[in-house]
Amino acid sequence: MLVEKELFAVTGNAGYAARQDARESNARTYARRLRMAIAHAKGVRVTDADGKTYLDCLAAAGTLALGHNHPAVKAALIQALEQEVPFQTLDIATPLKDEFTNEIFATLPPEFAARARIQFCGPSGSDAIEAALKLVKTATQKQNVIAFSGGYHGMSQSAMGLMGNLGPKHGMAGTAQNAQFMPFPYSYRCPFGVGGEASSRMSAHYLRSLLSDVEGGVLPAGVVTELVQGEGGVIPAPNDWARAVREITRERGVPLIVDEIQTGGGRTGAFYAFEHSGIVPDVLALSKAIGGGLPMAVIIYDKDLDVWQPGAHAGTFRGNTLAMAAGVATLRTIREQNLVANAEAMGKRLESHLLSLQKDCPLIGNVRGRGLMMGAEIVDPDGKLDSLGHPPADGVMSRRIQQACLKRGLIIEMGGRHGAVARFLPPLIINADEIDAVASIFADACMESMKQAA
Ligand SMILES: Cc1ncc(COP(=O)(O)O)c(C=O)c1O
Missing domain, CATH: 3.90.1150.10 (Aspartate Aminotransferase, domain 1)
Structure with a gap:
């Protein structure tokens, strides 16, 4: 380890990396490999x-x-600054928030948009997942959630409780979420040892039998899944699997939460990954792309679930106006430039x-x-x-x-x-x-x- 004087004498990448090593948390991630x-x-x-x-x-x-x-995002931010918009408004309305809501609703399938409610969350994807869990638990008065092996939903305690990856849980005595893990249709490393299409059929069948079995335990508050697992190793769920999961959850009255925090905004070649299979979720979690690079997270959900009480999911940074300006510019550019x-x-x-x-x-x-x-x-x-x-x-x-x-x-x-x-x-x-x-x-x-x- 360099002594302080030497540490500040090092220049360029090596200096920044050394000072980061010396002063930042042991929990740092990307910075360890991208020096x-x-x-x-x-x-x-x-x-x-x-x-x-x-x-x-x-x-x-x-x-x-x-x-x-991107020039469109820069222009939107400069304009917002010149117009002296409020940087933060909690959840109080602003013209930009209204515009952002219009833009994001325009990306939804019409049948979903017609019944949708939006909750602006604290600015991370994890907070959107926290909100989704609170929403469905309140609406169903149930506790457990079904998640999938290899899934990634964030690093807050409840979101982390939904992910299979044990690394970040190491050294902690439990997480806040009661999650039951089901096998994701990862055909190359098929959890059923069969691979191919059978992998996805068996995964869907397993879920159906669990949710239908009179001795399968209590029904969950929700089923949460990505449709292309990202952090879990870029694993796309087959469309038939998504349709089967939608059918089973609808039949059993279990809210389906689709986490499109990474996939949403066009990344998978559809604006939302759920469009590939033609399904519509009950709860959609969004973050990342929708803020145009600035922190922003929302959940959009069916109004029948909207039974939580005023203040059920508050948070100081729900009204990040600059992120809304950047988000509007991003959503428009994605649309206009195809x-x-x-x-x-x-x-x-x-x-x-x-x-x-x-x-x-x-x-x-x-x-x-x-x-x-x-x-x-x-x-x-x-x-x-x-x-x-x-x-x-x-x-x-x-x-x-x-x-x-x-x-x-x-x-x-x-x-x-x-x-x-x-x-x-x-x-x-x-x-x-x-x-x-x-x-x-x-x-x-x-x-x-x-x-x-x-
Ligand atoms: C699918 C998915 N869900 C949730 C999250 C958590 O988002 P955040 O890191 O902003 O809390 C991520 C982050 O990579 C993600 O990819």
Whole structure:
């Protein structure tokens, strides 16, 4: 450890990283692997304190739908500042809040919008999940919630109680949520040992039988799921599975909470991931993209659930007017520039690059995703095959690939079990040349990492 005088003498990325190590919490995450200070950011590129430029396929964990410093977002913020709008209003109305509500309601399927209520939450995705849980528990007067293995819903105690990942729960005596975990249809590592379509059929059947079984326990207050698991390793749920879950929960009168905190806003090639299957949730949790890069979170839900009492979910930062201005600009730009279609097309382009890399590179065990939420599961081709004939996940190799990407000017993050899934979450404005550059850097990084390991 450097002494204080030396610590402040170090310049550039190394200095920022060393000072961060010395002063920030042991709980820090991305900063441990991305040892840089981001000094400038524009579009899909960021530049670090040493002047090196990177393609940014992390984009603040999928938050920056329009990339960094998009002109429409900047103009909206400058205009709001010049008009001296209030920065914070709790939940008091403002013209910008009204405009934001109009914009967000316009993104919903009409049958949902017609019955919808919106709750502005504290500004994190986790707070939207907290609100969703309180809403359904109040409406049903039940306690338990069904969640899915591999799901990620945030780091507040109740949200964390819904996630399978044990890492962040380590060292804590329990979380606040009574969650029952059901198997998610992760076909490549099928929890039922069958894979393919049968995986999703069995998962849906399991849920149906649990909710219908007269000895299956008490009905839950809700079922909560992502439709493409993000942090869990970029695992898209098949449309049939989503439809089956919707049917079962509707039949049993159990509210379905769809967490679109990461998928919402066009990322998966539909404005909402639930549109791929044609279902409509009872509760929709949104954050990330909808604030245009500024903190913002809401839940939108069926009015029949709106039985919680005044003050049931308060919070100081529910009225973040600048985030609403940035959000309005973002939602409009996504619509006007048809960025949902771009996400679909660019996602397909990236997927086909990754699939052709898989033919040459045995480290790529599985390529999957939807739209601009793509993943490549890194495996150890020499490891012991599982019962489905797939090699084991290789988190050590994935970290090596991540560092090799960084060296070549590409930021990606690793997620999923053992951190073995390379995740691509670029801004929705990314173009074909940039996708090709991302894929080419990733391919070089994989090949180099494979050679080094040989
Ligand atoms: C699907 C999903 N839900 C909830 C969250 C939690 O959001 P936040 O980190 O803003 O609390 C995230 C964050 O990545 C997420 O991806």
